[in-house]
Amino acid sequence: MTQRYQKLHRQRKLIKFLFLVTLSICFMFGQVGFAQTPNVNMLVEQGIKDYQAGNFFDAIKNWQTALNQYKSNPASAAVVHENLARAYEQVGENQLAINSLSTAMRDYQAAEDTQQVGRMKTELAQVYSTLGQPRKAIALLCGQLFDKSKTLEEISQEKECTPDSAVKIAMKYRDQRGEAAALGILGEVYRSIGNYDQAIKTLNAGQKVYPEYETLILNSLGNAYKSRAQLREIQADSAKQARIVDNEKKLTQQSLEDYRQAYKYFRDSAKLARNQKQNSVQIRGLLNLIQLGSQTKQIKIINDAEFNQAIQESLQIIETLPDSSAKIYGAIELAYLQPEPQGTSPFTYCPTRLTLADTQVLNLLNTSVASSQKIKDNRLLSFSNGALGHFWECRQKTETALKYTQSAIIAADYKLSTRDSLYLWEWQAGRILDQQKDKEEEAIAYYQRAFDILESIRSEILTAERSVQFDFRDVVKPLYSTLAQSRLDLLETGAIANERRANELSAVVTTIDALKIAELQNYFGNDCILSALSPKQVEELLRDNSVAFKNTAFLSSIILKDRIGILLQLPNQATQFQWIEDPNQQGNNKRVSSATLRQKIAEFRAGLVKGKEEINYDPTIAAQLYDWIIRPFAQEITPEKVKTLVFIQDGFLRSVPMAALYDGKKYLVENYAIATTPSLRLTAPKTRDRSIQKALILGLTTPATIDGKNFDGLSAVPSEVDAIKSLFPNHIDLIDHNFIPEKFQQTLNKTIYPVVHIASHAQFGVIPEDTFIVAGNNQKLTINELEKSLQSLNTKSDSVELLALTACETAVGDERSTLGLAGVAMQVGVKSAIASLWSVTDTSTSELVKTFYTNYRNTGMSIAQALQQAQIKMINAKQLPASEGVNIAYNNPAYWAPMIVIGNWL
Known part of the structure; x- marks a missing residue:
């Protein structure tokens, strides 16, 4: 199977042979019907010849000169602007292409040529899609859908396009070519935003309209099915991690069926293009077929004989193709073909093995450089030189590698028109210099x-x-x-x-x-958290003298390949840094490796999770981790100076309840209030008046089954809910059958609740789709539904201040799942959250939560301190009088350690 987190769709894919590349040739070239002089007409025709010969800059020069004669003739000017746009695209001048297409659209409107207006909308949509602006592309193709409150998925599910859209204009004028083109591009856009079902539906509609585009649409359909197969494969793996067996089997089978369908479409596209002698389309189908075979070797979607034949056929076609983007990108893709791909970008690592021999690879890459030099397209120059530079980098020929890499940088840096490849070559140059002595600062x-x-x-x-x-x-x-x-x-x-x-x-x-x-951002897959992102850098924030940072220390971790570093930041003080070291070791063995720490963290967490089975908890590993992580900074963070520790963790360290680290006498939480945040720039620490707050209390007491997975009933939830209700007289509670997504949304719509408490199971999966809260009637409240419900309140001054999730379950062993836990508050715009790193007994959780809320209502206590004192009470369970009613077993950190504060700790 493909890698677990293989990228589903390369939006900035190396091969940019998209639907419209051939479409543009089909539309080309508009002939000027109102030329004022034979000389001007010759300029237009010469521009067409230059373009077809690959002399794009000469074509641009001729067409720009011709434009001066058409200022009062919109019909003729529109044609020239249309052609100019295509030339600008070829040389990477996307903004100029947008300007020319927009002008052509206005000119065609002035000339009352509505059919061409529709076609220009299609071409403009393709440019926007290439630039990663799908909303604009969809608006042009299907209607003016700029409603920011709607997600892209919701926009893509609109059932009917508007009359002024490219699709509807083509249908009105019975422009089959234009309609098929618009549907083809729209299908590609839907694929690019992950709505594969809608992409397939749209592409199927386009296939029926105009048979001449069938080779292109078959290719696009293959890509859509392949992308959906990869998504389902990831979903199946997530279901496996979450132990949802039925879902895993179903998704695995669906993934296999989609891979087989993708194979059929790629094969049919290549075969049809071969029969029609469309070499540039055939090479795209063959390369897609080859990549599919390479990525699915374990399940044998393509047999070895057909796979090898496709490679040989592709090599032959590359030799016969004229200098073009299809030839150059095709040569690079063949050169970097791997039997077992290690990642999604071939230029970010050195492949263990390439499918072709080095002599063939070098010949293909040299061919791509020579062809790009003839065409003088900066994007092609960038990728061809960069790819060749990477070839030599991996063979440690540093001088040659640097020469080609710097040529790639120069091409990509031209007017910053190819920035999406420029960072690749800057990074590559740094790696090459790193191989040389005394070049560290230059790297x-x-x-x-x-x-x-x-x-x-x-x-x-x-x-x-x-x-x-x-x-x-x-x-x-x-x-x-x-x-x-x-x-x-x-x-x-x-x-x-x-x-x-x-x-x-x-x-x-x-x-x-x-x-x-x-x-x-990557985990949640959108940019809405940017609205809460402070423009100030972390060190600027720490120069703030407000109460937010008083007596507070910040510890950030960074996990590197062979070691882990910890940064200590204190307000208005210089940052300190330490590699994690074992004080019991000497010399080169002193530094703790990433692998060693990962193993120790896994043992620590496993010991805590299973700790409730032990009468007395053994803090040996907790003490060892304290010595590694905290003790090096002990003098700077004495409890006399620092009252709160805020952890900004990386990778597997996010799954560690730092409160349970042990200094030999006390747990860390006994000396400090503790909080965590993904980033200080996403946290707005601010005190709030908690004396008169309303609470929305949601709870589930009965067993539930979600996606075939059983969740136990929570018998202590009624007691927990009653305690919270007594502390928040102004409340609404939705329990069991009343706790369903629809009622939750309706309740939030009526009024604002600064406190939202959810006493139910919460699962944080490997992917957000498997992140949900178990609701009543065997329903689930997904992270998407929670996000939409709470984000609608963000503009109000009294929005949600605290979200509590008290029975969580994360995917053990997968560090991404804890992103759901650490990021949920940030994602939904909640100021603070408390949640559990793993599910513990509901009776102990209920006890902890009651004490926390009692403390929380004390306005002189921060949120982190409220939780700290609740945890200390459980630590001291054996010393408390029987009247307190705290089970003495709760002094074990298994019961109190997993609960953490996320976000605003004040």
């Missing part, structure tokens, strides 16, 4: 530029739906981690003067923070 400069570029465009290339994600694990995390590690390594060598050390650590903090925000 860091390249890494920093790559980081800056990726940060500036990440929101554009991060699609706005959860099922389609910019590849975090292959691109963002490795680049950001490499930049941080390079700076830290340089600091360690002593090569940086003391006066620069603070700036270097500040840059590390910025990089790590950006990494954590990027990971949270």
Whole structure:
């Protein structure tokens, strides 16, 4: 099967041979019917010849000159603008292409040529789609759907296109070619945003309209089915992690069926294109077939004989193709074909093995460079030179690798028109320089530029739906981690003067923070959390002298390939950094490896989860982790100076309840109030008046079955709910059959509840689709429904302040699942959340929650302190009088440690 988190769709895919590439040729070229002079007509025709010969800049020059003669002739000017737009696209000038297409549209409207207006909308939609702006593309193709309150999925499910859309215009004028083109592009856009069902439906409609486009639509259908197969494969894996056996089997079978359907469409597209002698379309079908075969080797969607035949046929076609994007991208894709792909971007790692021999690979890459030089397209120059540079990088021929990589950078940097590849080559140059002695600072400069570029465009290339994600694990995390590690390594060598050390650590903090925000965005798959993102960097926030940061210390972790670092930040003080080390070891063995810490963390968590089975908890591992993580900073964070510790964790460290670390005498929570946040820039610490608050209380007492998985009844929930009701007289409670998504939404619509308490099972899955709260009547409240319900309140001054989830279940062993836990409050716009890292007995949770809310109503106590005191009460259970009614077994951290504060700790 494909990798667990293989990217579902390469929005910025190396091969950009999309539907409209051939479509444009079918539409081309409009002939000027009202030429004022034979000379001007010759300019237009010469431009067409230049374009067809690949001389795009000459074509642009001729058409721009001709335009000067058509100022009073909109029909003729429209044709020239239309052709200019295509030339601009070829040289990577997308904004100029948009301007030309928009002008052509206005000119066709002035000339009352509505059919051409529709066609221009289709071409303009393709440009917007390529630029990662699907809302604009859908608006042009199917209607003006700019309602920001609707998700892209909701927009894509609109049943009827508006009369002024490209689809409806083509239908009105019986323009079959235009209608098929509009439906084909619309299907591609739906695929790009992850709505594969709608993509397939739209492409099927397009296939019936205009047979001449069948090869293209078959290819698009293949891609849609392949993308849906990959999604279902990921969903099946998530169901497996969540132990939902029936769903796992069903999704695995559906994935297999979709892969087989994709194979059929790719095969049919290539066969039909071969019969019609459409080499450029045939190569696309063959390459898609080859990639499918490579990615599904274990389930044998394509047999070896057909796979090898497709490769040989593709190699032959590449040789016969004229210099073009199809030839160049096809050569690069064949060159980097791998028997077992390791990731989704071939330029971010050195493949273990390529399918073709090195001599064939080098010939293909040299061919791509030579062809791109003839065409003079900056995007093609960028990818061909970059790909060849990467070939030599992986063979450690640094001088040759750097030469081609720098050529790629120059091409990509031209007017910043190819920034979505520029960061790749800046990063690549940094890696190449890292292979050379005394080039560390120069390498860091390249890494920093790559980081800056990726940060500036990440929101554009991060699609706005959860099922389609910019590849975090292959691109963002490795680049950001490499930049941080390079700076830290340089600091360690002593090569940086003391006066620069603070700036270097500040840059590390910025990089790590950006990494954590990027990971949270990637998990949830949209950018709505950006509305809460502070424009200030972390160190600027820490210079704030308000009560928010008083007596508070911040500990950030960064997990690198072979080690883990901890950053300590205190308000108005220099950042401190330590690698995690074992004080009981000496010399080179002192530093704790990432693998060692991961194993120790797993043992620690497992010991806590199972701790309720033990009469006396053994804190040995808790003490060891304290020595590794906390003790190096003990002098700076004494309880006399610091009252609250806020942890900003990375990776598997997010699953650790830091409250249970042990200093040999006390648990960490006995000395400090503790909170966690994905990023300080996503947290707005602010005190609130908690004396008169309304509460919405939701609970489930009965057993439930969701997606074939059974959840036990929670017998202590009535007691928990009664206690909260007594503390919040102004409340509404929805229990059991009243706790269903519809009533939850209706209740929130009537009034605002600053406190929302949910006493039910909550599952945080490997993917957000498997993240939900168990509701009554065997229903579930999905993270999407919770998000939509609460986000509608964000603009109101008295929006939700605290969300409590008291019976959570995370996917054990998967660090992504804890993103759902750490990010849910941020995602839905809640200021603070308390939640459990794993499910514990409902009786102990009920006891903890009652004490927490009693403390919470004390306005002189922060949220973190309210939880701290509730946990300390349980730690002291054996010393408490019987009248307190606290079970003495609850002093075990298994019962109190998993509950954490997320977000605003005040």
